[in-house]
Ligand SMILES: Cc1ncc(C[n+]2csc(CCOP(=O)(O)OP(=O)(O)O)c2C)c(N)n1
Ligand code: SF4
């Protein structure tokens with residue numbers, strides 16, 4: 152059978168969302184950023200809101216998110232995405248506004264902007280990709296780097312006594328009354344991807360219903376920064392990151408779980 | 410329709426923002442400009458025009474809120490005083506780099522560091538030479554009265570949108586805090602979202618319809634050659650500003666032997682000095698800068714052909730004097746006088762300096 156006979160609309164089982172551009176992704180093979188982008192855009196497409204959605208890209212590996220997401224976007228200074236999104240949402244309250252940020256961006260340099268946007272209950276979605284490291288700048292220690300974990304600025308492993316503890320930003324902001332939906336997900340298996348996408352859908356529905364801030368953490372690998380191949384990186388993530396950053400919903404309908 | 414009122418400079422800026430149809434103000438309290446946000450919170454512009462007012466968690470957050478909203482084509486403003494404006498510099502650099510319109514008010518106080526809450530003009534370099542990182546310029550307007558604090562808001566927005574560039578209103582603690590009688594303009598309506606999309610749809614991030622390509626607000630360009638091209642474009646824009654937006658007021662300069670160059674409250678003080686000097690028989694004029702960038706260099710250079718010397722009066726250890734000397738280009742002596750660190754010079758002190766440094770010399 153000729154291949155051309157197989158490529159027919161009725162045989163289509165998967166199609167790239169039209170909200171992802173054709174630009175080749177700049178991410179390392181196996182990195183979670185690309186998947187996180189895709190499911191975010193799929194949700195925006197499935198909700199039919201792309202004409203009314205404005206995204207805010209961070210400084211980090213995903214700085215070029217605007218090259219890949221086929222919607223209007225603003226690139227924010229390092230850590231300032233929640234403030235930039237606040238400016239957009241306050242002046243266009245009927246639009247859907249989201250930020251997409253890494254852990255260094257959101258939890259270190261942008262800690263204050265994150266905390267206060269959450270505390271004000273800004274009606275936005277924050278997608279937070281936690282890979283425990285500064286990927287873009289070559290693998291330096293992040294606020295989320297695990298105890299004992301090696302990075303280029305913790306070459307002998309993160310020493311808690313002098314370098315502090317990994318920051319559980321998601322648990323922290325879940326305590327604030329301004330957050331309505333807070334969850335931690337991953338994108339390393341098809342099942343995890345489906346769950347993460349569902350969570351992103353709830354986050355955007357939260358915004359549609361004007362309930363407050365919705366926060367979706369995605370624990371991801373940074374195989375380059377961790378100096379591992381993609382498979383080992385995902386295994387390492389399951390064995391080491393998940394115990395410290397357990398997956399699951401943290402706050403649903405404005406109520407903390409447990 | 411216009412209304413006469415007695416107001417503080419800071420209140421005038423705030424009221425003028427509402428009247429100019431500004432869409433949003435984001436700020437953080439700092440003396441001597443906290444009255445701007447206080448006035449806005451009391452006035453509830455949300456009810457008057459639909460203008461959004463938000464107290465941010467920091468000046469950094471405030472300028473980034475401005476950046477976000479400005480990127481959507483809205484008319485957005487922030488205000489602060491020196492230490493707060495230092496914090497805003499990264500954001501201002503992003504706004505300049507991504508070519509967005511906005512208005513920033515700096516009611517300058519004495520520094521460096523936490524300094525003093527008293528008036529100063531020591532942020533001249535920061536305001537006119539860029540301030541943050543990279544090659545960029547702000548359009549800088551210097552009000553010398555409460556009336557101009559109000560008038561320059563609408564002017565600043567016109568210029569900001571004309572050039573898609575941040576405009577700074579560089580005031581100082583004297584102008585911000587003093588009360589004067591002013592005439593307020595009539596209320597301008599805010600643009601509707603439809604009008605914004607129609608006017609700025611070719612660049613503003615208002616949500617991508619199927620009828621156009623996506624709009625992206627960014628100052629990032631990984632390819633240095635394209636970044637250089639972008640910088641050339643910015644430089645061409647600044648050159649256009651230099652050709653078209655020079656603003657100044659020359660008082661008694663036609664017959665003057667000596668000219669005081671000053672802006673803001675130093676210009677007000679020097680106007681009195683000019684009167685005192687004229688009463689003593691010295692032919693003194695006042696060249697008041699209104700635009701600090703662009704700097705009226707050609708006009709000052711021409712003036713150097715007919716006068717014997719210049720005194721640059723500013724509440725700093727000598728910043729504007731550098732631009733005066735560049736403009737005069739050695740044709741005539743140009744000296745500096747100013748109290749600083751929060752101390753305001755008196756007209757008499759300026760007269761003594763004028764006599765000692767320029768007239769006597
Ligand atoms: C003000 C400022 N400080 C530092 C940097 C350098 N920098 C760029 S990306 C980055 C870290 C990004 O890490 P993260 O947010 O975790 O994103 P990742 O690349 O891991 O996805 C840093 C420190 C910068 N661009 N701006
Ligand atoms: S450096 Fe890390 S975060 Fe960046 S693209 Fe590569 S794997 Fe992903």
Ligand SMILES: [Mg+2]
Nearest residue numbers: 253254284286
């Ligand atoms: Mg990271």
